[in-house]
Amino acid sequence: MVGPLRPKFVLFGSSIVQLSYTNGGWGAYLTTVYSRQADIVLRGYSGWNSKRALAIVDQVFPQDAVVQPDLVITYFGGNDAMEYNPSGTSPHVPLEEYIENMRKIALHLKGLSDKTRLIFLSCPPLNEEQYISAHGNEMIRTNEASERYSEALLKLCKEIGVKAIDLFNSIRRKDNWENISFTDGIHLSAEGSSVVAEEIEKVLKQAEWEPSLNSDSMPTEFP
Amino acid sequence: MVGPLRPKFVLFGSSIVQLSYTNGGWGAYLTTVYSRQADIVLRGYSGWNSKRALAIVDQVFPQDAVVQPDLVITYFGGNDAMEYNPSGTSPHVPLEEYIENMRKIALHLKGLSDKTRLIFLSCPPLNEEQYISAHGNEMIRTNEASERYSEALLKLCKEIGVKAIDLFNSIRRKDNWENISFTDGIHLSAEGSSVVAEEIEKVLKQAEWEPSLNSDSMPTEFP
Numbered sequence: 283m284v285g286p287l288r289p290k291f292v293l294f295g296s297s298i299v300q301l302s303y304t305n306g307g308w309g310a311y312l313t314t315v316y317s318r319q320a321d322i323v324l325r326g327y328s329g330w331n332s333k334r335a336l337a338i339v340d341q342v343f344p345q346d347a348v349v350q351p352d353l354v355i356t357y358f359g360g361n362d363a364m365e366y367n368p369s370g371t372s373p374h375v376p377l378e379e380y381i382e383n384m385r386k387i388a389l390h391l392k393g394l395s396d397k398t399r400l401i402f403l404s405c406p407p408l409n410e411e412q413y414i415s416a417h418g419n420e421m422i423r424t425n426e427a428s429e430r431y432s433e434a435l436l437k438l439c440k441e442i443g444v445k446a447i448d449l450f451n452s453i454r455r456k457d458n459w460e461n462i463s464f465t466d467g468i469h470l471s472a473e474g475s476s477v478v479a480e481e482i483e484k485v486l487k488q489a490e491w492e493p494s495l496n497s498d499s500m501p502t503e504f505p
Numbered sequence: 506m507v508g509p510l511r512p513k514f515v516l517f518g519s520s521i522v523q524l525s526y527t528n529g530g531w532g533a534y535l536t537t538v539y540s541r542q543a544d545i546v547l548r549g550y551s552g553w554n555s556k557r558a559l560a561i562v563d564q565v566f567p568q569d570a571v572v573q574p575d576l577v578i579t580y581f582g583g584n585d586a587m588e589y590n591p592s593g594t595s596p597h598v599p600l601e602e603y604i605e606n607m608r609k610i611a612l613h614l615k616g617l618s619d620k621t622r623l624i625f626l627s628c629p630p631l632n633e634e635q636y637i638s639a640h641g642n643e644m645i646r647t648n649e650a651s652e653r654y655s656e657a658l659l660k661l662c663k664e665i666g667v668k669a670i671d672l673f674n675s676i677r678r679k680d681n682w683e684n685i686s687f688t689d690g691i692h693l694s695a696e697g698s699s700v701v702a703e704e705i706e707k708v709l710k711q712a713e714w715e716p717s718l719n720s721d722s723m724p725t726e727f728p
Binding site: 300301303304306307309310311313314317318321322323324326327338348503504 | 523524526527529530532533534536537540541544545546547549550561571726727
């Protein structure tokens with residue numbers, strides 16, 4: 283809408299996306315890094331699972347939009363990986379259905395335009411004790427489930443040729459990760475967010491994608 | 506570009522805008538507050554004065570853009586208020602010329618569409634000693650000049666009916682403002698940014714503008 287036209291990067295996902303501009307978040311970081319080059323558009327929906335995301339993906343990303351995104355960074359899975367709860371209040375989605383939903387979301391996003399690139403983020407780990415003390419233990423989240431959902435997403439991404447970031451293992455690579463990565467056991471602290479930002483930058487550089495940080499196709503506006 | 510269409514708020518200005526997504530900045534804060542309602546678009550150009558801004562305002566905000574912004578928050582002035590420097594490296598712009606530039610920028614922005622609202626931010630104060638220790642004293646910035654440029658902009662805004670935020674006095678209202686508001690004497694710390702965010706929210710509420718936080722015209726996306 284504002285010219286000259288810049289590449290558009292969309293951040294699409296649940297709370298780890300919606301909250302990515304708080305606590306020195308990775309969304310705010312990307313906005314700063316690309317401040318003279320690309321527009322970062324936030325499409326974060328706290329609490330959502332892949333089922334809800336699939337239901338609206340064609341409204342958030344209409345096939346016939348005049349301008350399509352250059353990059354979509356997508357994260358759903360943490361809420362899907364929660365345990366099923368007989369009262370029906372859990373956003374749990376069974377693993378196979380989660381993967382099919384993510385496959386369909388990838389297909390829709392890839393179909394938006396030839397230039398549209400994708401990065402999927404897999405489920406991060408959590409600090410189970412910190413989570414329970416912040417949120418109670420009615421809704422159950424475990425590292426065991428997060429790891430399964432993360433692994434399955436990485437496998438899907440390999441199969442369909444989508445760049446993926448292994449958040450489960452990236453975050454756990456830091457010393458004392460349990461205690462420095464989260465604000466409430468699940469949502470990312472500045473430390474946790476810095477891992478996401480670093481991994482995204484790595485993928486953008488490794489992929490030699492246009493748009494990339496040093497690409498001629500993404501000049502700095504009014505240098 | 507991404508649907509459903511949301512209101513667009515553009516942040517247009519020099520480094521206090523470009524850096525507004527760092528250090529718990531006010532840009533990142535607005536993006537979080539409006540995360541399900543509006544798109545915040547960053548158009549920050551570090552080091553620029555009103556002269557350079559005026560020269561490109563019709564490229565950044567083309568008159569014939571299909572989608573025009575709902576709100577433009579504009580800040581230039583701190584670099585204009587720097588002292589003239591015989592070597593010609595200072596971005597100094599004389600006060601009268603600064604005001605004429607800002608008047609023309611306001612006119613252009615107001616003319617984009619009937620719905621386009623404006624907020625102008627006036628020159629913030631600085632910590633002169635901290636500035637010199639961080640940047641040296643080749644380029645001179647003073648509170649005396651910042652106050653003059655701030656006052657003149659507020660007067661212009663009153664004259665032409667543009668909402669204005671008196672940053673010079675708002676920031677100085679906090680106890681110990683000299684020591685908590687800046688990272689390097691001029692750029693805003695988290696504390697300094699929180700004043701900007703609060704003042705913007707006040708204007709949006711007082712003005713009962715559409716878009717406003719509680720307006721029916723700006724629904725939460727997929728509530």
